[in-house]
Amino acid sequence: MRLHLPWCWRGSEGMALPTTGSSSLLSVRVLKAHGFPSKDILTPSDSYVSLWLPTASSQEFRTRTVRNCRNPVWNQTFHFRIHSHLKNLLELKVFDQDLMTKDDPIFSVLFDVGTLKVGESQWKSFTLNPQGKEELEVEFRLQSLSACPEHLITNGVLVAREFSSLDIQLQKIGSIQDNSESDGRVEALVSGSYEGSHTLTPGTSPVRFHFPTCWESELSVKLQSTSQEALKVPLRSLPSGHTVRVSLSAKEEPALMMQLKTEKGPEELAVRLGFGLCDEEQVFLKKRKQVVAKALKQVLQLQDELQEDEIPVVAIMATGGGIRAMTSLFGQLSGLKELGLLDCVSYITGASGSTWAMASLYEDPDWSQKDLAGPTTAVRAQVTKSKLSVLAPSRLQRYRKELKERAQQGYPSCFTNLWALLNEALLHDEPHNYKLSDQQEALEHGQNPLPIYCALNTKEKNLSTFEFGEWVEFSPYEVGIPKYGAFVPSELFGSQFFMGRLMKRLPESRICFLEGIWSNLYAANLQDSLYWSSEPDQFWDRWAQDQIILDKEETPSLKMEEPPSTTSKIAKFFTDLLTRRPLAEASHNFLHGLHFHQDYFQHPHFSAWKGTKLDGYPNQLTPVEPYLCLLDVGYFINTSCPPLLIPTRQVDLILSLDYNLQGAFQQLELVGRYCQQQGIPFPPITPSPEDKALPQECHIFSDPESLAAPVVLHFPLVNDSFRNHSAPGVQREPEELAAGEVNLASSGSPYHYTKVTYSEEDVDKLLSLTRYNICNNQEHLLQALGEAMQRRRQRNRQGEQ
Missing domain, CATH: 2.60.40.150 (C2 domain)
Incomplete structure (x- = not known):
């Protein structure tokens, strides 16, 4: 287990600093x-x-x-x-x-x-x-x-406080041979502790409570046989590090002795509080830059070696789209590999269906250094196989057994766990004992791009995803919520935390359970489903208006609410009906027990990613929740772009791979609106009416006035010149024209997201189309790489001035 020591809160990266206040x-x-x-x-x-x-x-x-x-x-x-x-x-x-x-x-x-x-x-x-x-x-x-004074650790947004532990052991006084029918059980409660309460039996091992050191916490002890309170002890009165013995007695109970001992908890945090990149990612980038520099020199035919600060950061951004997204990503990566451009990429991000392709590829530590024909053939077999066996009695029995074992380990039970196992059966013949942290092997020498997977943290009820949705990123190194600057090692995601410390380490989940989260459609509520089945503009207009109101209010110095009237009670009923998530996902919240810094709302990193109705009300934000409720990002924006917009990643070029069947620019335009509203550097997404009517295979967007904004090379899922060309520059023969007809209609398409099985002909067409669309735009790709390199040099010169 990696424990993260306190860092310093300095400069724009906002790392955590031990601090003392009054x-x-x-x-x-x-x-x-x-x-x-x-x-x-x-x-x-x-x-x-x-x-x-x-x-x-x-x-x-x-x-x-x-x-x-x-x-x-x-x-x-x-x-x-x-x-x-x-x-x-x-x-x-x-x-x-x-x-x-x-x-x-x-x-x-x-x-x-x-x-x-x-x-x-x-x-x-x-x-x-x-x-x-x-x-x-x-x-x-x-x-x-x-x-x-109390010592705190803060990154300027979240605060970790001092905490202590209380060990309690219960013993009978006098002879062990006691004629009393009672076994002497008592219930011990510590309000505000992580555990809440414990039941103690004489002679058993001590139990432990964890509680905030500075609170006026009390130990309350009740005799179970009578429910009578036998003892109340203010914990601040107990000398730290020393054992205190207290006797309990009651008419119908044997005499009991309690041994109490408080100790100061560890200062080190298992949660990393900071807005910079973790050490492992920084080491990876240094290694990856050498691979990228070599590839750029070759494809751009450069005469001189690139200096480290001249090497642009190139990223692939893949959207969701179920089996369609998974299949298409294989085709496009094959095209980039064929052009020698895959080694120019430092990051690859995915959401929903595209994460299935990524998770499969990274099981091979050297996947991008090999021919992708093998992995593509394997995925083709999975896409075309019959899916009826996933509900076979033997499979259902195995699901039940694993879910039971998972619950016994300490994981919360929720429908998403079952969906994860069903999804694994759809994509693989056998269970894969593979974990997210295992992907670190694929990054050890910088041989592959760094994968980052995306999800949204939402509220279980009362708010739609548009009213409360926080970006969550998963990498082989860390899982975290950038808005709060809080991250945990990937192998600890799902374990139990309190006040930034690790309380109970659970076995790391197989990656299929994370794939279930990344493509979790089932935690949606009726309001989210309404958005999914309609035009999103009305929801986005409302979200933008809420942002304006939030900016004006900032954190409230005074807020008053009126009592519920008959009308408001009826409205609340329908709000509950629309926003309750009947199949909500549940993961242990690694932010649980952390508090907010007095100036958190003004922190530049928090401000850039705030976007919920509750951001001004810390008493209702994620750290107060015992569980996260994670959802597919498609219910907000079908994109995996946010991790690439973190300032410390300094991404220069984004290859936007869009798998939506409706609206070639719709989701990218929403990303642009989101970034404009949040003040995040991003190029204007302004396709012409002609491009919207007849989108081409590749479109470039850049902002000449902002070097901080990345260049975006957008590849919508369209069938343009592929209809008449079997390869770039190669016209189809009349008998080959049928192979160029790919049905990408928004309805009636064999690639609709509800389709889990494709015919061999359809999967071959989709793989060929997506590979062709990349290879047919080699000039655009090289031009964008050259522009990204020039912008990197300009940014460096600007920084020196």
Whole structure:
């Protein structure tokens, strides 16, 4: 296992830095309210206020309930220990208590504690709107604490805090021969801990809790036979590194002794917090540049050797498209290999179906150095075989056995795991015991491009993918979410993490389970499906509008919500219906337990990749979730481009391989709109009306005014000159014309994404077409490589100035 030491947060790469900030005591005095509505005509509200500050405690505190009163007075004070470097957002909610049904919310307030000054008191009166009658009065006070400061590790967006462990062992006092019928079991709970609770039996091995060091956490012990609380211990009162013995006794229980020992947790993180490239990728790029330089000299017929800083970074970007994408990528890679251009490529990214081709190729550590006829023949056999056997009883029994074993290892159960096994059976005759980290062998000498696979992290309910979708990248070295600058080694993806530390290492998944995630169509909700089956413009216009609103709001210093009316309850019902994901994917969240830096929203890397309705509300973002919910990127944009737009990768040329049957430029235009909205350098995608009506095999897009924007050479899936040419410059004979007819209609095509079996004739046509479209555009490819090399030199000169 690789553990990543704290890095430094310096410059634009935003690497993580150990930092120390001041701790403060926040006192919140809930005073009174007035103007609250009655829950019915005759009876006033039974009101209480809940307080939740997740950076200080996992508990939600609440005032007492004041019954039958429209103007309740609580006058209760609550205390929170906070850290000045964290984004501390306090949520206050007023409820009308109901003993028969769920308590009705009256309104809620989100208050930014960072607006308070140490040593001062501040009185606030919260109202829903200027005309509103409901009003809540609260007094805040912030005091400095002289206790030892807490040490943090941050990349400027996320923060890892100190954490500790508590070991507990339970023993019976006196003779082991006890006539009591009870076995002395107790339940131990530590609020805010990773484990939550443990059941202890006398004489068994110790159990362990992990909890934030700075929180006012308590150990609560209950006797299982009576459910009576036998012990409550503030964990801060226990001396670190020393064993403390505490006795428990009850009338119906044998006397029990508990041994308690707290220890400081490790400072090293298993999660890498940083926006730069990992060490392994940087080493790979140095090796790959030597391969690229040699290939460029040959294909461009250069006289002089290229210096290291002159070598452009070229990437292949492949979209999704099921079996069609997998087959087409084999054809295009064969074309690049034939032209001697495959060694010019440093990255290859894929989504959905194109990841199936990539995963298959990288099982051979030297695949790009060999003739691709063998792998192409193998994939042809899989595409044309009958798929009926995937549901044979013997196969179903094997699926069930493996899913059971996977659950026993600690992986969450979800439908995506079954889809992964079905998908593997569609693509292979036998299970492949191959893992993502095994692909590092194919990169050891820089002999192949670095593969990166894409997915989206979404919410399980309440929000569509357009309202909440975060790019996730998978490489043989790391898996991470660039928006947060958080990555874990690929072999640890799926293991259990808390506060940046590894809690439980699970066996690395076979790559088929990742392929199931990358092509996960089944975690979609009705709203996503509506987008999939319609024109996406209306969804994109709404997304762009939400972005404008988000930029204006930034992080909220004060947010208030109105109580749900009858109309809003009906709207919520339909929202739940449209956005709930009945077959949601679940992977252990490696961000779980991390907090946000006070200035996270202004961080340039976070700003470049923000794009959800919740980005201004850290209490609702991914680190609070125990699981990730991962989905095929096609439900947002059918592209694998985002990893190539990370500034530290400095990609100069993107070969865009598009496998969509509808709209030759549609998805690339959406990428352009996305980048323009986010301020990410990308060339304008402005095809002419003629090109849209009759797209050609290759189109080049560049931005002469921005050296930071890559050149994009776009290859849509079209049948243009292939109709009349069997090879570049070779006219078809009359009897060969039928071989040039490839049905790429948006409906009725044998290559529709729902088709999992192709005829031999159809698969041969698709392989020939995609290979031809590459080979027939050799001049465009060489021209783009030359332009990328020139732009790299200009960028270097600009950097020197």
